[in-house]
Amino acid sequence: MIHRKTRWALAEWKESEEGAAKQLCERLSLPPLVARLLVQRGYRDEESARRFLQADAADLHDPYLLSGMEAAVHRIRKAAERGEKIRIYGDYDADGVSSTSLLVHVFRKLGLQFDYYIPHRALEGYGLNNNAIDLAASEGVQLIVTVDTGISAYEQVEYAKTLGIDIVVTDHHEPPEKLPDACAVVNPKQEHCAYPFKGLAGVGVAFKLATALLEQPPLELTDIVCLGTIADLMPLTDENRILVRCGLEKLRKDAGCGFRALAEAAGIELPSIVSTGVAFGMAPRINAAGRLDHARRAVELLTTDDYDDAMLAAIHLDTLNKERQRIVDTIVKEAEEQWLSKRLAAEEAGEDPPAVIVLGGEDWNVGVIGIVASKLLERHYKPVIIFGIDKETGMCKGSARSIDGFDLHAALTECEELLDHYGGHQAAAGMSLHRDNLPMLERRMSELAMNWLKEEDWIPKTLVDIACGLEDATLETISQLALLEPFGVANPSPRLLFQHVQLADKRAIGKEAKHLKLALGSGRKLLDGIGFGMGEMAAVMPQGCRIDVIGELSINEWNNQRKAQLQLHDLHYEPAPLTAFPTREQFGQVYQMLRRLGEAPERGLAARLSEHIGLTVDAVQLMLDVFEELKFIGLSNGMYITAAAPEKRELASSERYRSAKEKHDRLHALA
Missing domain, CATH: 3.10.310.30 (Diaminopimelate Epimerase; Chain A, domain 1)
Known part of the structure; x- marks a missing residue:
């Protein structure tokens, strides 16, 4: 038996939704599975579904719908006219780095006199601080534009006024009750702000400011917006979906030298990059700068036009990220030791940890x-x-x-x-x-x-989108699932449940047999499944049994062949109750077959023997398990090997035999 690792929570599907899904299938030429997922995620009618699938830059909202945008643009243009020195003030995480880098590109294009400043995580901490404002004043700064920070900096804004420095705040964090009295405060989450989308990242708000200043969306900078939005775990819906999709396309076709260098250092294939490549390949390296060194290293990478400089910066960030991984591993090990000590101490005291x-x-x-x-x-x-x-x-x-x-x-x-x-x-x-x-x-x-x-x-709970059948796992359907990309927060890659599917084949693969390879279905209609770190489960499930699996569909390309594949998240297998418990004679019959074979591959053996003896695959697998427990046979490197001179032992001395017999007798008595 293999128990679920998590609680499976299947999203509710109402019969009334079938009609909406059918309409989307017909009107948008979508496979049933894609249509059902759209309906389930709230896109029930043709217009909303089409907008979700096809929205582009033309569907971006007017930046002047953001409260404070007009005042922000006016103050920055005023600084440009007067030749005032402007300082971009950012944050040290990937969103802050992206926001800062985006405005660097925009202010360069506008010909402004400016520089940027990001506080040191360990020495200064998060947000505006008075020492940084003193430094700005001493260096002739007359206007500070914050990005991804500032919404809570009431006292710092007041202090800046005493030094003759104006501040424009752009941020996306939750506003406090008392907002800073700045020249302008741009944040879609302000109560009085009627902006139609509240989920922008800090870099998204900076992009809206850039759009207003340039009088058109700077789509050439959406690769930077994509990085910050994904890294900051913002919902990939509405405008974020458009910006991230545009940014991924920019990365695939026309990445700037900073991103090309970062991809080379990280081993990322840009032509095929998706949101997970940004989240797990690029973002950690950008974040590593602020964690272990200074975030300006990452800004330098994203704002340079010199590929050699970019490559040096990317290598530095990659090195920092490796060091970050080493430090994390060390702390995790020490933390686990501390936690073990606490648990043991609680146990000795007769208490719960x-x-x-x-x-x-x-x-x-x-x-x-x-x-x-x-x-x-x-x-x-x-x-x-x-x-x-x-x-x-x-x-x-x-x-x-x-x-x-x-x-x-x-x-x-x-x-x-x-x-x-x-x-x-x-x-x-x-x-x-x-x-x-x-x-x-x-x-x-x-x-x-x-x-x-x-x-x-x-x-732990696993949210499951839809229960479906193997007939849904076609190459065409999986290709069309890509229409739902980019995947991320609020738009996850679909998790699908396949119930009571037949296990046609299974084996442990990879180094030390750590991973699980399955073939699900029967005949020629088979779906490959791959479960990383699940290799030990291969020995538990007999070929031909029925299992429930949860996973994500993808296309596996190998040797110019494309096949549907299910990446397993969790599975459940429970041996079916035996309607007829094997007799001692049948045990003896199977054992004699095994002796004649001498050795035989584990894979498919239970199914082949069941055909000869007329029992179910589960019944024959029980026999094999009992024989292995009694050491009549052994299992080595995927081969069952019959013992040459086994010790004589009764079947009832096997715990596996007794447990199965008791369960069968109990169910039979109830019937």
């Missing part, structure tokens, strides 16, 4: 603790808070990640008397406090988790 994982280390780099928290959450599926502790002051900077159902921000609010600062949302948060308060924070957060979460909340 903490419901929230709270760990810290004096030499843990605060630039990567969020990644560490994510890795521990994935392994243990508990809310996690990881702290870097200052040895001298005892102050701790923490980064938290949560599971569904546990609101980190609400929990931290309940513990705010223990904290110096905190902020975030349901799934992720940051905080600072003194190390003396760590034990109490762990205790309070764990109590809240136990009170707020139900038993099922502690089991």
Whole structure:
């Protein structure tokens, strides 16, 4: 038996939606599976579905619908007329780097007198700070334009005024109750802002400012917008979908020298890049600059026109990313050791381990603790808070990640008397406090988790889009699923459920047989499945059995052949109850067949023997499992080998035999 690793949550599908899906099939010439997915994601009529599938730059919203845009453009143009020095003030993450880089390109094009500034993560922290404003004043800056930051900088904006510096704020984070009294504040999330799309990244807001300044959308810069939007986990709907799609097309066909150098350093094939290549290939290297060095290294890469300079910068970022990975691995190992010690201590005391994982280390780099928290959450599926502790002051900077159902921000609010600062949302948060308060924070957060979460909340959940059949897994349908791209937040790659499909073949593949290769179906209609890290499951499932699988469809190209493939996320196999339990004579008959064979490939053996003896594949597989347990046969390198002189043992001495017999007898008695 193979149990599900997660709770499978199949999205509700109403019979009333069949009509809408059928209409989309007919009017847009779509396969049924694609049409059903569109309806399920809210695109029920032809107009909304067509807009989702075909929207382009002409469908971008007017930038002047953003509150504050007119004032922002007026102040920047005024600075241009007066020859004032402007400073772009960004953030050190990939969105901030992208926002800064985009405005560098735009201000160059406009011929403005400007430079840029990004605070150092470890030395200055997030956002505008007075020391940076002092530096700007000393260097003759008269206007600061913030990107991806500034919405909470009320006091800093007031301080800048005393030094004669005006500030234009462009941001996308949640606004506080008291907004900065700046020359202009551009943020679609302001309550009074009627902009029709609230999900722009910081770089998206910067792009709207650029559009207004240039009086047309700078589509040649959408590769930068694509990077920041994907890296900042913004919803890939509405305008973001258009901008990311345009950006991916730019990367495939006409990438700038910075992106070409980054792709070469990262081993990314630009002509075929998709959103995951940006998310897992490019974004980590851009982020590595701000985590371990200074984010201006990444801005230099994205703004240079010299390929040699770009290549040097890309190699530097790649090296930083490798170092970041090494540091993360080290901290994860140390954190796991700490967590094991806590669990053992709780066990010795006869208590449950903490419901929230709270760990810290004096030499843990605060630039990567969020990644560490994510890795521990994935392994243990508990809310996690990881702290870097200052040895001298005892102050701790923490980064938290949560599971569904546990609101980190609400929990931290309940513990705010223990904290110096905190902020975030349901799934992720940051905080600072003194190390003396760590034990109490762990205790309070764990109590809240136990009170707020139900038993099922502690089991990870897999959201499944649709249950479908193998007949849906055609090359044509999979090709048309690409119409739903780019995939990402709010528009994930479809997860499909195939129920009770026949297992035609299975084997463990790869180094140390770590991965699982399946053939699903019967006859000539087979679907390949690949499960990374699932290799041990090959020995559990008999060929010919029925299984349930969840995965994503893709096209595998090999030796000029294209085949449908299902990348497995999870599977479930439970042996069917035996309607007729094998008799001792049948056990003996199969054993004699095995002795005559001497050795035989595991793959397909149960199915072949079942044809000879007239029992089901599951019944014959039970016999093989019992014989293996009793050491009548052995399994080595995919071959069953019959023992030359096995020790004589009763069938009933096999736990597998007894368990199956008891289950059969119990079901038979109930019938």
